[in-house]
Amino acid sequence: MKLSLKPLVLIASLLLTTSAFAEEAKPAEFRLPQVDWSDKTICRLLKSTQRREYHQVAVQRGLACAGSVKAIISAESSREDYEGHTVLVASDVSKSAADKAKKWLSVAEEAWFSKDDPAWDLYFPIILTIVGTNTNAGEELEQKFCEIVKAEYPDGYYRSKCANPNQPGCTGACFIADYAREGGASITGWRTIEGYHLMILAVNPSPEYKEMIFHEAFHIYQISHITTEDHREFERKMGKVSDVHNNTVPWWSEGTANYFSASLYSKQPNVKSGYFKEVMGEHLEYYGDGAAPIVGQYLRSKKKLYDIDYSSRNGLGYRVGTWFVAYLVHNESEQKIFDFYASLDELGFDESFTTHFGKPYRDYVDDFDVFFKQPISKLLRIIP
Numbered sequence: 557m558k559l560s561l562k563p564l565v566l567i568a569s570l571l572l573t574t575s576a577f578a579e580e581a582k583p584a585e586f587r588l589p590q591v592d593w594s595d596k597t598i599c600r601l602l603k604s605t606q607r608r609e610y611h612q613v614a615v616q617r618g619l620a621c622a623g624s625v626k627a628i629i630s631a632e633s634s635r636e637d638y639e640g641h642t643v644l645v646a647s648d649v650s651k652s653a654a655d656k657a658k659k660w661l662s663v664a665e666e667a668w669f670s671k672d673d674p675a676w677d678l679y680f681p682i683i684l685t686i687v688g689t690n691t692n693a694g695e696e697l698e699q700k701f702c703e704i705v706k707a708e709y710p711d712g713y714y715r716s717k718c719a720n721p722n723q724p725g726c727t728g729a730c731f732i733a734d735y736a737r738e739g740g741a742s743i744t745g746w747r748t749i750e751g752y753h754l755m756i757l758a759v760n761p762s763p764e765y766k767e768m769i770f771h772e773a774f775h776i777y778q779i780s781h782i783t784t785e786d787h788r789e790f791e792r793k794m795g796k797v798s799d800v801h802n803n804t805v806p807w808w809s810e811g812t813a814n815y816f817s818a819s820l821y822s823k824q825p826n827v828k829s830g831y832f833k834e835v836m837g838e839h840l841e842y843y844g845d846g847a848a849p850i851v852g853q854y855l856r857s858k859k860k861l862y863d864i865d866y867s868s869r870n871g872l873g874y875r876v877g878t879w880f881v882a883y884l885v886h887n888e889s890e891q892k893i894f895d896f897y898a899s900l901d902e903l904g905f906d907e908s909f910t911t912h913f914g915k916p917y918r919d920y921v922d923d924f925d926v927f928f929k930q931p932i933s934k935l936l937r938i939i940p
């Protein structure tokens with residue numbers, strides 16, 4: 557049971573919002589308190605939502621239920637700055653949880669953010685916001701974040717989500733607060749436009765949490781290699797443009813992030829040997845014996861990997877994209893992927909791919925499709 561849940565948790569967290577411009581999850585239905593609502597209704601909603609708006613009314617009316625949530629609501633988030641980073645932590649997140657997130661982020665940065673790389677100047681600043689599960693604390697953190705952006709990144713502010721606080725059911729823009737409700741992690745926004753990378757993280761006790769931080773850090777690595785301010789051009793360089801339709805596709809941007817985060821995680825101290833194979837098997841819904849049903853789903857879809865969009869069943873583009881990257885690394889090495897990114901901004905996606913991997917990406921996917929028709933035992937042999 558535990559094993560079969562694992563990839564679902566990972567996929568769900570990745571689907572929430574992963575790269576720049578991703579759709580936000582819808583906030584829960586919320587109505588502002590009305591004067592004709594009964595005390596009982598106010599208390600019921602306060603207890604179930606823990607929202608500040610209901611708390612204010614309960615305090616004004618002198619209701620006993622106001623006292624029950626006071627401690628949570630009055631707590632404050634914290635800020636810490638260190639080289640290239642601003643870390644904002646919601647009041648319901650412990651210091652040790654925040655320290656762990658910072659540590660895992662730094663492990664990823666040390667692995668991937670090279671000083672010799674043309675993108676070195678663009679990896680930072682990173683604003684890391686960490687939420688727990690309390691919605692009020694998440695909203696308070698979001699307000700704090702927006703105040704900081706307004707004061708310290710005034711040019712970026714008006715193009716950020718902070719300046720567009722019109723989502724229904726939210727007191728603010730509700731993008732960071734959503735993660736307290738839904739969990740997950742993302743890179744939201746665009747360094748070139750807003751002036752910073754924003755990583756949003758909901759603390760999570762599962763082992764996938766560390767890998768999730770690596771995954772998001774890899775998105776920072778990718779985005780830092782694209783300097784255009786044109787949205788379409790940005791998507792092209794991210795590898796998110798399909799050949800046959802207008803929806804964005806995850807195979808490359810998510811496949812590389814998934815592959816490199818699992819690869820890096822598998823090399824950490826105390827990670828069991830065989831972990832990488834296990835995770836790659838799970839991407840295909842293979843749990844040590846029996847079939848790998850995702851392989852058949854992909855081959856039967858009759859779609860090319862680079863045309864499978866984000867909405868595909870079971871996260872097919874994510875899963876098979878991760879396997880494509882494994883195949884590419886097996887043939888070419890991890891370093892070649894970093895070389896691809898180093899010349900991406902200058903050459904563009906297609907030419908950088910052909911330059912570093914010797915053939916157009918479409919031809920490489922054709923080769924992959926032949927490779928992927930083999931039994932799972934043979935597929936797993938390429939995973940280190």
Ligand SMILES: [Zn+2]
Pocket residue numbers: 570573574575771775809810813
């Ligand atoms: Zn992602």
